[in-house]
Amino acid sequence: MTNGEGPDGARNTQHATRNTQHATRNTQYAISVTIRPQVIHLLVGDAAPSYSFDLAGRLIGAFEGGRNYRRGLDNRVLQKWAEAGVRQRRWLAPDEARAFLEAAYRLADTAAVAIGDPRLDVLRGWDWARLQTEAARFAAVYRPVSILPPDQYLALVLQATEGCSHNRCTFCDFYQGRPFRIKSPDELRDHIGAVRQFFGPALPLRKSLFLADANALVAPMARLVGWLDVIAEKRILPPGAGIYSFMDAFDVQRKSLAEWTELATRGLRRVYIGMETGDDVLLRWLVKPGAMADVIEAVITLKSAGVAVSVIVMTGIGGEHYAEAHVRGTINALNAMPLAAGDIVYFSPFVDQPGSAYGRLAAEAGINPLNDAEIASQEAAIRAGLRFRDPAHPPQCSKYDIREFIY
Ligand code: SF4
CATH class of the missing domain: 3.20.20.70 (Aldolase class I)
Incomplete structure (x- = not known):
C-alpha cells in the first residue's frame, strides 16, 4: 500500500478530542488532516510536507522539501527559501506549478477518500483545468x-x-x-x-x-x-x-x-x-x-x-x-x-x-x-x-x- 491509500488508512481514521482533527495511517506514512473554521491543513508524516487549503478547497500554501510555497488566486505559485540566511524567492514556471499543484491535490484526494469526512469533499476533483478555470473566474471578478x-x-x-x-x-x-x-x-x-x-x-x-x-x-x-x-x-x-x-x-x-x-x-x-x-x-x-x-x-x-x-x-x-x-x-x-x-x-x-x-x-x-x-x-x-x-x-x-x- 502506498501514499496513504487503501483500507488501512480508512480504518485508522481517528477523531481528536475537539472534534476538528482526524488522522489516517498506513505502513508508509501518516497523513493528518485538521479542519479549522477557516482552513484545512494536511500534514504528511510528523512534520512535512504540509499543505493548507481554504474551505473552497483552493490550495493557499505549502511547506515541502524545506521550501515554502504560496499559491495565488491567479494560480501562480511563489517558492520561498533561505540560503546562508538570505531569503530567496522565485515564481514557479507554469509546468512546475502544474506538477506541484497536481501532486498536492492527489495527496489531498487520497486523504479525503481515506478519512471520509464530507467536509473534505472540497479537496476532491481538482485538476489543472479546474485550477485554471478558477484563475479565470478570479480575473473576471x-x-x-x-x-x-x-x-x-x-x-x-x-x-x-x-x-x-x-x-x-x-x-x-x-x-x-x-x-x-x-x-x-x-x-x-x-x-x-x-x-x-x-x-x-x-x-x-x-x-x-x-x-x-x-x-x-x-x-x-x-x-x-x-x-x-x-x-x-x-x-x-x-x-x-x-x-x-x-x-x-x-x-x-x-x-x-x-x-x-x-x-x-x-x-x-x-x-x-x-x-x-x-x-x-x-x-x-x-x-x-x-x-x-x-x-x-x-x-x-x-x-x-x-x-x-x-x-x-x-x-x-x-x-x-x-x-x-x-x-x-x-x-x-x-x-x-x-x-x-x-x-x-x-x-x-x-x-x-x-x-x-x-x-x-x-x-x-x-x-x-x-x-x-x-x-x-x-x-x-x-x-x-x-x-x-x-x-x-x-x-x-x-x-x-x-x-x-x-x-
Ligand atoms: S504611482 Fe500611485 S500607487 Fe504608485 S507609488 Fe505613486 S502614489 Fe503609490
Missing part, C-alpha cells in the same frame, strides 16, 4: 490586485476604485495603463456580489477588508459613506472586522479631522502611507506627490481621528547619491510622528520595477544603485536612529518585500 501591505495579504479586497489617482511616481508600475476610476455604490454592490460568489465558503479566511486599489480614500466623503453603507448592508465581513487602505499623505488633508473620525467610527482601522523617504529633494525627484511635512501632518491627523497608520519607507531608493540625505531625512520624519503600538513602520527594499521610468532616469542622472547589503545597512541605520515617543509601546517595525506579494 478583479482587476489585477497589484499590491497589498504584508499584514493584509489575507484581507478581502474590494476594488472600490481602480488604479491610482496619482500614477506618476517614477519607481512604480503597479497601475500603469489602468485609468483611475471611482466606483458608484451600485457598482460596489455588484462587485461585492461577485466577490462573495467567487470566495464562497472560503470567505471566513478573510479577516479584514482592504479598500483598493491605490488611494481609494481620496474619494469624496459622500461617496465613501455610500460605500460603507453598502459594505454594511451586504454583511461581507464578520462584525468588528476592520477596514484598511492605502492613501497618499498629500490627500489626507483634503478631509477634515471630523470626517476621518467618522470614518474611524465606521470601521476604518489603519491607513498605509507610502512615505518612501524623508528627504524632500528625493521625493521631488521621484515625482511623489506632496512633501515630508504632508506625511507628518497626515499621520497626526489620522492618529487624532483614531485611525492607526502604517508608514512605508523605501530603502535603497535614490541609490548612493541620495543615501545620506535619505537616511537622515527619514529618521527625522519618523521621529516627528506620534507613532505607537498599533502602527507599523515598513521597510521596503527598492525593486526596480520593469515598467517604471526609475532605472532609465537613475542611469541618466548617474545614480549608482545600492546593492542588497547596502540596502540592509541603510535599513539598520534608519532603525538605529528611531526614537519613539513611548518606548514602552513602540510601533511594529517590519520588512515589506514587494517581491513576496501574492493574493
